[in-house]
Amino acid sequence: MPQQQPIAGRYELLEPLDNGGMGDVWRGYDAVLDRPVAVKLIRQQAVGGSPQLAEEFAKRFRREARITARIQHPGVPQVYDAVLDDTYERLFLVMELVDGMSLSAYIHPNRLLPVSWAVAVAAQVATVLSYAHEVPVIHRDLKPSNILVARDGTVKVLDFGIAAILRTDVTKLTATGTPIGTYQYMAPEQVRGGRTTPQTDLYALGCVLHELLGGRLLFTADSEYMVMYQHVNAAPTPLRVLRPEVPQELEDLVLHLLLKAPEARPADVQEVYERLRPFLPPPGRMPGPGEAGPAGVPDPTGLFRNPYAPRARAGAGRSAPVAADPAAGQAAPVPVPAQLRAEIDEAYAHSDALLDEERFAQAAEVLGEIIEPAARALGAESRKVLELRTRRAAIQLLGGDYRAALPEFDALADAYARTDGPTGEPARACRAQAARCRAELGQVTDALAALRGLLDVVRTVDGDLSEEAVELRRDIGMLLLAQGQAVEAHRILRPLHDDLCLVFGPGDEMTEEVGEALALIGLDLDAPAT
Template sequence: MSQQRIGDRYELVEELSHGGMGDVWRGYDAVLDRPVAVKLVRQQSVTSPELAEEFAKRFRREARITARIQHSGVPQVYDAVLDDSLERLFLVMELVDGVPLSAYLRNGRPLPVAWAAAVVAQVATVLSYAHDVPAIHRDLKPGNILVARDGTVKVLDFGIAAILRTDVTKLTATGTPIGTYQYMAPEQVRGGRITPQTDLYALGCVLHELLSGRLLFTADSEYAIMFQHVNAAPQPLRELRADVPPPLEELVLHLLRKAPEARPADVQEVYERLRPYLPPPGSEPAPNEAGPDGVPDPTGLFRNPYAPRSRARAEQRPPAGEGQPAAQPVPAPVPGALREEIKEAYAHADALLDEERFAQAAEVLGGVVERAARALGPESRQVLELRTHRAAIQLLGGDYRSALPEFDSLADAYGRTAGPGSEQARACRAQAARCRAELGQVTEALAALEDLLALVRSVDGDVSEEAVELRRDIGMLLLAQGRTIESRHILEPLYDDLCVVFGPDDELTVEIAEALALIRLGLDASSP
């Protein structure tokens, strides 16, 4: 699994998008063990060492400016890497899981007013922080606006247009202007001075498109569209869609005025004029406010401001010990190429674990799980082992939120294929309980561990390795909850058993002895 490294730190794993200004890759930060987005920025104007030096300075300057925009709606810039040849440059940024706004417009249908207002109001908020730096986007468009899974809007590619700017930007020039012509302000087409009002014009183009379901201007050539931005009057929204409120139509027309000074004073004014169309806190969507299927709802931020994280959906599972194992599937032969890929994935993950790069190790195994499941079946032995190994790595790395549902799912799968009382099913249920404990779900964790301990005792007795671990976990959880008497009743007999089986100097025996010493100190302190 050879992967290209950037600056001896970042690895390019998978290409996410391919665009005119650059390619975006899913990457990994080998130092901090976290996924990142790596943007390879294209540049075609460097034709001499002098231009290369200027380009390098511009790149670093704009990257620093972007990093100063302190708002959650701008993916954080972690690093800027320019290779020794000055031919390739990379921005290393926060990786955001979301849907580009362009996906909301693919069916040609307009968005509900509340959805359009919610998107543009959030973009306006981001721009208010950027313009205060000051930083001007220069290329605002639906493809550079991402709606994260929780409905929050992220504005991408700040500073990229400035990094790539050239002196050839006029309408009559043969070169390609920096920016996207469907959203380009008249002064940008002419090659005039760029100001925050340039971003406001592009914001007006975006709002017009969200509410009408069509581009502001269309023509057979880029030149013709740019000509319209300079000279043609936009079609009022209410001629395209009668239910658009008149004040909202007026706002769009105000944003789209040809002269920068004739547009709204700033994005704060734009936000205030959008406020009446934003859903109030606590409100539920009306029937006519349903947006496209399969994309995040950008109104949620306004309906439930500062809401806690959504609860994970609990899967319905049969109680422990119920049901019979399903018939064992006939093992499918593993194709030679897939066998080598799985072997290589394990080796790569183990090497990453040696460097404590847990997140990347889990991602490496995840990359082969889907292919193995298609070839061998989702509940084949090899696939379940890969998933179990990946979940264990997530647990080791402290990613309990990801590991918990995987261990729950694996416990069910092993219950179906090997039986609910099988060693594999029991191990996954125990790991799921440990994840719950780490996430603060202590009551559920204790109940699961106690059920498991009863099952293990009935099969292997009280001093098997599995039973000892469960007794230790239960006693320590009770102690952490301040239930010292109950904890003492668990840990004292465990200590006696450990002294007999493993001896008083065993590492686990010493751990339990120290816990009991703390309990006794606490009890003595509370005695009269």
């Protein structure tokens, strides 16, 4: 269950994400920096049975975390904090939250991955290891559950240094006689309790790549000890026996990685990458027949097909959180069930309380959790659902998450145009907010065009002195000024200032803001020509 009190007064546990031998992982929230985090709870038996042991464990973690922090690579999630609770029984590791899928979800014996996908994962892991081994940091516990593929296809290697902190690189036994460590991926030297080196990580990478291509574990047996015995003594099954279409050179590389003696494996991870390179998709090449991976999962080949590609344009490749049916606006309103109404009211109240504490990301998330069930019950373009979505987008804008708010405001403007008409007030408001997001994201030309088009509509409907028109005129003038178009900005802001003085008075906040802008413009306009 989530903590009643935030950890260290700032980290809240929201929902469980994963559990393993070392501890449970939670999706959490950092109330101080207003951002989502991952919180890993280290199990009590790992921390120790006394305050002294627990303190030593925490010190060991912090020492290892400082070393791990030197791995400067996007494939290594950041570790933000380590908190030992007052009972000295639990250690919480606070880390970057990665939105992605564990590599374990990719592996299935009846749905083998395209060779290019498996190689793309291994190549990215090799790149991460090259930076780690330079520090030097040895992972010691590389396995599919410690490898995530983020939504953009970037491979993230988790838990660097954790094995060293827990000292799982030797075959110790717990009180129940169970070996500590992930025995399915242990190099022979780990099983024997010997010294670990970068070649230990290469053996584990060979296990992972063999499993990605073959769809099954390298070794299986009725007991953990038999699997560990096989790692020390048994020859691995060549990949082409399991899957004939695997290239011979790739099979040779995997077998080289899986050699029993560390010194017999590839010299370093750079050599591994160079031998993987011929099987990576070249830049600009689209997937061919048989190269399409599983539907709905991140594609690790994208980074090689489109290296150093810019971010997708705002709204491109992403849909609004709730799909809209163009005909939905014509349907009769659906009564809101009492239970759903209460849940919506509770979500608004919770979100407002979070806003009071300037916890924008979490306030938006609270509303997001009720939007989908409300849309299913009431329709994607019901008034209640559109209001919830509008409120969430406004919070995202307020919190500075313009990239998330922009496509939602665009989608909302289209939805309101269907339900209230294209020149209706809700559609206009959403288009204005979308324009402001574009301005913040540097899309100034598009933002100005949208604001000017809206101003023409508002002038026709409500005149030049309505609150909406005044705000649009101010926004246009300020954008022009920010772009260095002082003369054009003066042409907009001068009559606006006169109107504001007349209607709202010289002491009004907006009047003063526009007046200050005009004073700055005047300094430039009145400067003597040179």
